Amino acid sequence: MAITEMEVKEIAEKINNKELSSLEVAEAFLKRIDTVDAGINAYITVAHSQARKAAGEIDDRIASGESVGEYAGVPVGVKDVLCTEGLRTTCGSRILSGFSPVYDATVVKKIREAGLVILGKANMDEFAMGSSTENSYFGPTRNPWDPERVPGGSSGGSAALVAAGEAPWALGSDTGGSIRQPAAMCGIVGMKPTYGLVSRYGLVAFASSLDQVGPMTRNVHDCAVLLDMIAGHDPLDSTSIPGARPCYADSLNPNVRGLKVGVVRELTSTGIEPGVLREFNKAVELLAASGLECEEVSLSSFEYGLSAYYLIAPAEASSNLARFDGVRYGFRAEGEMEDIWEMYDRTRSEGFGDEVKRRIMLGTYALSAGYYDEYYAKALKVRTLIVEDFNRAWGKFDVLVSPTSPTTAFKIGEKVDDPLTMYLSDICTIPVNLAGIPAISIPCGLSGGLPVGFQIMAPPLQEEKLLSVACGLESLLGFDEKPPALI
Amino acid sequence: MSISIEDVEHVAKLAKLVLTDEEKEKFRRQLSDVLDHAKRISEMDTGETEPTSHAVPIVNVFREDERRATLSNEEAVSNAPWAVDGEFKVPRII
Amino acid sequence: MDYLTTIGLEIHVELLTNSKMFCGCPADFGGDPNTKTCPVCLGHPGSLPVMNRKAVESTIRLGLSLNCDISPRSIFHRKNYFYPDMPKNYQISQYDIPLCVGGCLDVEMEGYARKVGITRVHLEEDTGKSLHVGESGRIHGADFSLENFNRAGVPLAEIVTEPDIKSPEEARAFAQLLRSTIRYIGISDGKMEEGSLRVDANISISAGEELGTKVEIKNMNSFKALQRALAYEEERQRKVLNEGGTIVQETRHWDDAAGITHPLRSKEEAFDYRYFPEPDLLPVEPEPAWIDELRESLPELPVARAGRLKSEYGLPVEMVSAIIAEKALADFYEEALKSGGDPREIAKWIAGDLAALLNEQSVDISGSPVTPAYIGELVGLITKKTISGKMAKDLLKETFSSGKSPAKIVKEKGLLQIADEDELMSMVEKVIAENPEAVEDFKNGKEQSLKFMMGQVMKMSRGKANPQITSDLIKQKLS
Ligand SMILES: [Mg+2]
């Protein structure tokens, strides 16, 4: 079997027992990238030399008899929203097109310490704002299942590179569905952990109260392994949750008979494509048939989740993105400037793309005098009601389920001029971010030859249960389709 | 139609963005669509509900008053579009 | 026309911490530009703030010192506006739920006390510094600016007063008392010249009950400047109103050299700070035990100490104010009292001659070569009439420069006051014989001439003559 098709576990074992060197593995993936990425554009930056150097160091350590981590030498793709010291970090934006961070994000530090080899930085919607990875200064990423279609977003590069075998796994970030929705559209596993489980230090902020870093993998086991690597308290992030946590990979238990599953009515009724609903319902039936109690539940506040989200997230973003001004780092407009105010105006107008401008203006509007109470403050209250609805549901159900995305991958260009329609892509994933709970998307079938994602949601910090249900369903489904064009 | 061209101009100014007339009209239309949808939240009875601005139920997160390594001056200005003698240079302020 | 003046102050205090408010960079003054920075205080993408416990404690201690209530739950907000000295283009500050609310400070004035309400005390981060470079070196006309972020992120406590202050003198007295309080509790060095204490003022004048339009004044770099700027502004507003004009709500800049305020020309900026809760920081909910602990850590504060000194020792207001201004000085005073000397005399010598010497030599009270015991000794020598007041002045100087005790110097130099009546009488007789004009003046009731003759005797005795006996002898001789 080609190295690029092997499971993470297999690669790790082969490196550990010296059947393969870390460098050979890295070279195989770099070659794969060089071969296919021109057509996919999943990477913004491929770190050829840094990856080779890191892999070589792992090999040296193994050769010298040093004990390296279980997954040392396994390559990984990293969404370009995470700071990597000395490796360009652009967030898919012109304004950071030449930015070289002076520090590693905590999660990057952790995966480096675990011995993972960073192959490159994955394409994304500019500043993670988008659901299709079309809003990248570096061009859109194409879906490996159909290059005419989007891979979803904003972590579309991470999803596509995993689906296309350009890395065995990747890190993404999820503010309103940005890991789960592209995972669904690319037929892979993607998880958003509980808010505060994974450090945000070094994750370039989109909406600080919603952002989380998470794994994007080929299967649930890898997802648990990668989560184990990145989770844990970080004193550099005030919102990081202190205390011990279990080993997720070790506690995976696919036998989840008797658990109570709530099917969220508001996320399975209107606006869901028939093919998506069909595959979703088949999966629910499988769960029921294997001894889980599945029942419909109505969480009425979810009707307003999208509205609240598209006020809260842009509001935070408008402030988070104010720092990109051409003074300390990043792009600065060229030419004579009358004064600093002109420099700000021109730098930001030339440096940001349309979607970012839209959200900055939307957020500025929601926070501005006279509208704060009507929009922003109201949205925060709706957020409370969504949290309360979830809490009520946890009284009765172990997990909640829904389709991940209302549609399969859509055509490139189909929704770019209609932001509202584009925003509706996130309708199923948004309540999870507003409540800060964990959720995972796993592939549950194909509709029209395109992958459909199944979303499972769990109470805060119950990643063990979440991953176990996902693992159980994964084995029931036996989904092992591969993107046809690439195999 | 939620917002006017003047509103677009006002927020663009606050956000330090300059827009062409065409862009103003395009954004006015698109932002209005989104805000009209967002306005649906006003239907919701939020009564005495407290706002949620943080998703974690934690308080009093402090660090001790200890120093950590700083960046060198070269690192600090390494990404600067325009730096002079270790300082960030910007066009006149007023 | 008579106008009432209304003043409110906004005071920023740089807190004396090792590290900055939200990162581990040094928080002290100075250093080469951009050498005390990190990704957090440079606002690098992805960096996050974590609160400095000491800064929060200092702010709570300040609030307690100003009789504030400590909020059971307080949160941070972002204040959004663009300015190149602000790395994130928002300032992490507090808005509707600050750490401390609703206090007051009693300011002792000549003959009355003014209670000044404290609206709030909150915690925020400082900005960096812009150096405007160009022909004039000033903001106006500068060609470009250089940004230094060493100060960015230093913790600042902001104190906002109620508009309870009625005159520029009161404003100055309040600011001085506040500075003393800050220094007593050790949360800041309160140096206005270095910018660790910054006072902005809002001032309006009105003829009736209704408050006038307020004008904000910035850039006062000393207490004297604060008083002068407010006095200038008071007068400027009075003139405008008397000439039938109206006051424009604006921010004015104090130009200390020219002694005037002038409006700050700012580009037509729309100010809308779009405050919203800082998502990167979690609420502060101080437990009562923590607050108690912080309260117990406070020393006796200037206001309380002033009250005690006044009632225990009967010192006049201005003397008390001078003594309590610095904790070390007040401690010095109370230590000197242990000699058993007259409290007023001791206060006079400390606040007067000693303070002047220290000031002259730029020595801190803590480094004074004259110890509290020496002051006690000096006052004892005067009381026992061993030396005259005139001699004491020289003696203090000598003690200051040599570090020797006053008694030792007196002994070494034989600096004893002449109290022997016969010896003094011979000098008095000589002076009377040599100054017939003065004698004539004295007989015609001119008080001045007595002083003149006293001076002559002093000169003759090289300052050693006991003034009381000498004066009595002159009067006796000429009556
Ligand atoms: Mg302030």
Ligand SMILES: [Zn+2]
């Ligand atoms: Zn710093």
